[in-house]
Amino acid sequence: MKRKDGMGPFTLNYTHTEEYRIESGFHADIAEREEDAFGFALKDGVRVSIDDGDQRRTAKVLNGELFLIPAGCRCIVQSMAKHESRVLMIRFRKELLPDPAGGPDSEHRAHYDTLKLIVFRMPQVRNWVQDFASDAVSVDQALYYQLQSNLYAMASAMMSTIQNPKEPEEDLLEYVEQTRRYMQEQYHNPMDMEEIAALSGASASRFYQAFRSYTGLSPHKYMTKVRLDASLSLLAGSPPPIIEVAHSIGYADEYYFSRLFKKHMGMTPTEFAAAAQKKVVTLCRVFNGDLAAFGMTPTMSLKAAWTELLEQGLMEIASAQPNLILTGPVSDDIYDALAAIAPTVILHWKSYSWKERISEIGQLMGMSPVVERWLANYEMKVENARFHVRRRLGDEPLLLVSTRNHRYRVWGMKCLKMKDVFYDDLQIAPPAKVQDIIILETENLDEVAELECENVLFFVDEEESETYCRQLEAKWRKLNRSRERHLCLFVRYEEHLQYNASMHESLVEQTVRQLIELS
Numbered sequence: 444m445k446r447k448d449g450m451g452p453f454t455l456n457y458t459h460t461e462e463y464r465i466e467s468g469f470h471a472d473i474a475e476r477e478e479d480a481f482g483f484a485l486k487d488g489v490r491v492s493i494d495d496g497d498q499r500r501t502a503k504v505l506n507g508e509l510f511l512i513p514a515g516c517r518c519i520v521q522s523m524a525k526h527e528s529r530v531l532m533i534r535f536r537k538e539l540l541p542d543p544a545g546g547p548d549s550e551h552r553a554h555y556d557t558l559k560l561i562v563f564r565m566p567q568v569r570n571w572v573q574d575f576a577s578d579a580v581s582v583d584q585a586l587y588y589q590l591q592s593n594l595y596a597m598a599s600a601m602m603s604t605i606q607n608p609k610e611p612e613e614d615l616l617e618y619v620e621q622t623r624r625y626m627q628e629q630y631h632n633p634m635d636m637e638e639i640a641a642l643s644g645a646s647a648s649r650f651y652q653a654f655r656s657y658t659g660l661s662p663h664k665y666m667t668k669v670r671l672d673a674s675l676s677l678l679a680g681s682p683p684p685i686i687e688v689a690h691s692i693g694y695a696d697e698y699y700f701s702r703l704f705k706k707h708m709g710m711t712p713t714e715f716a717a718a719a720q721k722k723v724v725t726l727c728r729v730f731n732g733d734l735a736a737f738g739m740t741p742t743m744s745l746k747a748a749w750t751e752l753l754e755q756g757l758m759e760i761a762s763a764q765p766n767l768i769l770t771g772p773v774s775d776d777i778y779d780a781l782a783a784i785a786p787t788v789i790l791h792w793k794s795y796s797w798k799e800r801i802s803e804i805g806q807l808m809g810m811s812p813v814v815e816r817w818l819a820n821y822e823m824k825v826e827n828a829r830f831h832v833r834r835r836l837g838d839e840p841l842l843l844v845s846t847r848n849h850r851y852r853v854w855g856m857k858c859l860k861m862k863d864v865f866y867d868d869l870q871i872a873p874p875a876k877v878q879d880i881i882i883l884e885t886e887n888l889d890e891v892a893e894l895e896c897e898n899v900l901f902f903v904d905e906e907e908s909e910t911y912c913r914q915l916e917a918k919w920r921k922l923n924r925s926r927e928r929h930l931c932l933f934v935r936y937e938e939h940l941q942y943n944a945s946m947h948e949s950l951v952e953q954t955v956r957q958l959i960e961l962s
Contacts, residue, residue: 453537455598457590460575461532463520465489470521471530473512478534480512481597483568485531487524488642493517493560500560503642505618506625509568511561511601523642525635533575535594563604564617565597615650616959618643619657623665630669631693636662657959659827668820670694671707675738675813678712679719685712709812718809724760724785726770729792732943733801737813750777760784767807792942796863801944821948825868828951831958832869836898836930840874841865844891845902845940846915851891855880860942864950865900892922897929900954905935932957 458478462485463471475495482491484504491510492501494517503523504510512518512532522528571593574586622639639662640647654662670692677688689700704712722742725731731744743763749756750773760768761784768787770778781787788807790800798818805814843854843861854861855877865871874896877883885891891899899919903912912933920926934953940946 452540453598454540455591455594456536456538457587457594458534458536460534462576463530463532465520465522465528465530467522467525467527470519473518473520473532475515475517476534477514478536479514480518480535481533481594481601482510482512482518482520483531483533483572484508484510484528485572486527486529487522488638489528489530490521490523491560492519492521494519502560502562504562505621505642507569507621508562508564509597509601510563523638525633525638531572531575533594533597561601561605563601564621565600568593568597615643615645615653616657619650619653620956622654622662623658626662626666626669630666630673631691633693634666636666656827656831657955659824659955667703667707671704672738674700674704674712675715675719676740677738678716679738679740682716682719688712708816710810715810715813721766721808722764723808724763724765724768726760726768726773726781727790727792729771729941729943730769730790730800730804732941732945733797733804736801736817736944736948737805737808737810739808747771753777753780757781757784769804793859796859797943797947817944821944821951824948824951824955828869828955828958831955832871835958835961836871838872839898839929840872840896841930841932842874842877842891842894842896842899843902844899847904849886851885851888853877853880853883853885853891853894855882857881860940863942864947865954868947869951869954888918889922892919897923897926898932899930900932900934900957902934902936902940905937907935930958930961932961 463473465471482504484506486506488503488505490501491504492499493512495513495515496517502510514537520528520530571590575590575593577586622643626634637647640650643650645653651661654660654665658665660668673692674688677683677691682688683691685701686697689695689697692700694700694703701712704715708715710718719737719739723734723739724743724745725734725741726745726749727747728744731741734741742765743760745756745759757780760781765785768781768785770781770787770789772789772791773781778787778789790803792800801814801818802811805811843865845852845854856862856866856873857879858881866873874894876894876896883890901912901915901919903915916931916933919931932954934950934957936946936949
């Protein structure tokens with residue numbers, strides 16, 4: 444059988460990596476080489492042109508994207524940023540494998556023999572950059588084989604892009620997600636939103652609309668939120684001078700930063716830093732996610748089982764010299780022992796809403812305005828999420844199932860933890876058969892399927908592979924063929940599904956992304 448369109452396969456052999464640093468307004472003119480190369484935009488977007496002497500092709504390549512430079516092609520890379528751009532060229536040689544069908548080699552042209560500038564994305568490349576740029580390849584054979592493996596993975600991702608081209612809307616949403624991640628990683632650098640919008644390939648208004656639909660905020664407001672959130676953790680630690688905090692989060696003018704902080708947080712950076720200096724010990728780790736919402740981490744955090752070695756635990760707590768101890772329900776004797784060390788507050792966290800709890804913690808910390816701002820932002824995200832729930836689910840119910848070690852846990856309407864966010868905040872319709880359930884534990888997915896709900900959201904550990912998720916989805920849909928037309932969503936979590944502010948924010952954000960990406 445002839446290979447379709449005369450495409451490959453090739454053997455690929457990594458040779459070396461070059462790095463180009465290109466000043467704003469300048470370009471790098473890279474002469475044709477005998478090797479092919481995967482280019483990678485390491486910092487900011489660039490404009491790339493390839494020329495084989497007869498044709499020229501040009502495309503915008505965004506930060507984090509890969510592009511192919513075929514052997515024998517001249518390449519011009521132009522910086523599109525207001526500061527230095529960086530591009531890696533990962534060089535390799537290819538050799539066409541013999542055709543099992545016995546056809547002449549002339550029929551086996553590479554898929555890029557007809558000049559085309561192929562641009563594609565592969566998020567894990569960022570984790571490989573340091574290894575590719577290393578000079579240790581010539582002496583480290585294990586590293587060489589690892590780079591060979593990475594090289595083939597890039598070729599596979601490129602072929603997937605060629606064979607399954609994205610629709611314009613899907614490509615825009617992917618760009619929005621990439622922009623969101625870029626803002627979170629590079630918030631300390633200047634950002635030109637008009638330039639970012641222009642690089643989307645869509646009109647500026649369409650990009651802004653897509654970004655707001657995806658995050659619930661405009662790009663400018665999202666950037667402000669990311670920067671101010673970062674300032675909280677800086678101010679809550681051993682706070683540097685305000686000017687250093689301002690500069691480290693991307694504001695050149697500390698007075699502007701202070702006015703912006705006061706406007707959004709309801710208190711000045713100095714007032715917040717003073718309040719955040721309190722040493723807090725948490726004796727129930729669910730509270731850690733509440734403190735994280737306003738940039739704080741506890742001085743010490745003990746697991747619930749700390750009372751099993753009570754005397755040792757009390758000594759550790761006393762050694763932390765706390766200003767405040769937060770604990771779940773404890774006996775009167777333990778409370779008295781804790782109160783002798785520092786002011787102690789018992790939070791009956793299972794019996795009332797996490798929103799009430801975080802407000803109570805905010806009052807204890809003297810940070811009520813900051814907590815009110817966080818809750819207001821959360822409500823905006825929730826309102827945006829409801830729009831996507833109504834658009835994608837309507838009145839159809841959604842089943843909530845967490846999975847770990849091949850066991851399944853169905854969350855019912857009588858479980859406050861999940862009812863709060865999904866059935867109350869997001870206003871998702873609950874399946875009829877979970878109305879009277881708190882939690883249903885089972886090792887059999889068939890029992891979950893018997894709850895007669897077509898749409899499902901699986902909570903999976905962040906360490907689980909995509910392969911595991913796809914296999915679980917296939918198994919779920921196989922149990923009822925009508926589910927082929929319904930939603931199967933996956934939301935990831937760290938360690939435990941905690942009932943706190945940070946976890947609920949993550950659940951809302953991930954659910955929105957899933958609903959958008961599967962639309």
